[in-house]
Amino acid sequence: MNNLCADIGFKSINHTGEQLCGDHIDIVENDDSTVIVLADGLGSGVKASILSTLTSKIISTMLAAGLPLEDCVSTIAGTLPICSVRGVAYSTFTIIHIINNETAVLIQYDNPLSILIRNEKVCDYPKTEMNIGGKKIYRSEIRLQENDLIISMSDGCPHAGIGLAYNFGWKREDIAAFMEMLAPVGYTAKTLSTILVDECDNLYGHEPGDDTTACVVRIRRRVPMNILFGPPSNKDDCDRMMSLFFSKEGKHIICGGTTSTIASQWLKKPLVASLSFEHSDVPPIATIEGVDLVTEGVITVNRVLEYAKDHIGENLLYEKWSHGRDGASLISRMLFEEATDINFYVGRAINPAHQNPELPINFNIKMNLVQELSKALGEMGKRIKVSYF
Numbered sequence: 001m002n003n004l005c006a007d008i009g010f011k012s013i014n015h016t017g018e019q020l021c022g023d024h025i026d027i028v029e030n031d032d033s034t035v036i037v038l039a040d041g042l043g044s045g046v047k048a049s050i051l052s053t054l055t056s057k058i059i060s061t062m063l064a065a066g067l068p069l070e071d072c073v074s075t076i077a078g079t080l081p082i083c084s085v086r087g088v089a090y091s092t093f094t095i096i097h098i099i100n101n102e103t104a105v106l107i108q109y110d111n112p113l114s115i116l117i118r119n120e121k122v123c124d125y126p127k128t129e130m131n132i133g134g135k136k137i138y139r140s141e142i143r144l145q146e147n148d149l150i151i152s153m154s155d156g157c158p159h160a161g162i163g164l165a166y167n168f169g170w171k172r173e174d175i176a177a178f179m180e181m182l183a184p185v186g187y188t189a190k191t192l193s194t195i196l197v198d199e200c201d202n203l204y205g206h207e208p209g210d211d212t213t214a215c216v217v218r219i220r221r222r223v224p225m226n227i228l229f230g231p232p233s234n235k236d237d238c239d240r241m242m243s244l245f246f247s248k249e250g251k252h253i254i255c256g257g258t259t260s261t262i263a264s265q266w267l268k269k270p271l272v273a274s275l276s277f278e279h280s281d282v283p284p285i286a287t288i289e290g291v292d293l294v295t296e297g298v299i300t301v302n303r304v305l306e307y308a309k310d311h312i313g314e315n316l317l318y319e320k321w322s323h324g325r326d327g328a329s330l331i332s333r334m335l336f337e338e339a340t341d342i343n344f345y346v347g348r349a350i351n352p353a354h355q356n357p358e359l360p361i362n363f364n365i366k367m368n369l370v371q372e373l374s375k376a377l378g379e380m381g382k383r384i385k386v387s388y389f
Contacts, residue, residue: 022048
């Protein structure tokens with residue numbers, strides 16, 4: 001197994017006036033493979049949403065179980081109807097099957113062809129035409145390299161700007177050039193998909209004439225990150241907790257005043273508090289030599305959780321945490337953009353200061369924060385391990 005991983009991000013916007021999106025993305029991960037399906041349902045609204053959701057769910061589940069492509073497509077053909085009015089496909093789809101983070105198998109049916117960017121340049125990849133159940137399908141096998149970008153989309157992307165910015169929409173080659181320009185910056189897959197869909201939205205004049213979805217896969221090297229939150233319930237475990245935390249490879253983040261004091265004593269390095277508030281409602285950070293970031297505890301982590309939930313959703317708060325210098329923004333950038341593997345070391349000690357009935361903080365809230373943040377980071381594709389002390 002190599003040291004690469006797949007960073008996967010996607011974003012959708014609905015056809016103007018519709019509450020449901022007619023595009024759907026499904027991701028199924030196994031130990032050695034990941035299946036991503038982007039399905040585009042016929043038309044828009046409820047009908048399209050149902051068709052695309054069924055298509056993506058059926059294909060991703062069957063492929064992840066190891067069934068052949070032919071069986072998946074024939075199952076789709078027998079399950080979902082052909083439009084009786086238009087006589088065209090119920091749903092188009094793009095499948096990205098990543099195997100051992102070494103190979104990507106692309107299977108494309110009637111969606112815009114995916115874009116491959118390698119060494120910061122758009123490059124072509126081989127396509128084999130197949131006919132399954134009367135449907136023309138392209139199959140490609142790509143040997144992956146670090147920093148490869150695979151960009152897949154629904155036809156809402158090349159349709160953007162028709163009759164407004166462009167006579168015939170935003171052509172695939174223009175989209176490829178736009179994404180090629182962003183490749184050297186090192187954005188996450190989620191950020192790249194957000195930038196692409198936001199640009200489509202601009203070209204539509206913020207009134208999309210079609211459901212628009214972009215899915216980006218970025219191949220990157222694994223980066224471990226360690227976060228310490230709260231002192232152990234038994235004071236005798238302090239040395240063991242600190243020893244395990246600091247022995248781990250990767251950057252180290254400490255959250256909480258008591259926790260940072262214990263770390264300072266264990267490292268025999270002074271804890272230096274910052275006197276400036278970078279953000280009015282996020283407590284200031286501190287520094288300890290040998291620690292990458294030291295912040296306050298519950299209030300800061302709660303803000304990180306807020307950013308994490310938004311990031312896996314509409315990603316509207318990106319501007320706040322991507323440029324902020326407060327503790328919550330700094331943690332968010334490290335966890336969302338840098339880390340691939342995150343180790344939580346969580347102390348179960350009850351902070352006497354939190355037992356004040358005037359404060360909205362208690363032990364259960366702290367534990368819930370860890371659980372919810374772990375879940376959100378897991379949905380971003382991070383590998384999470386939580387150790388309690």
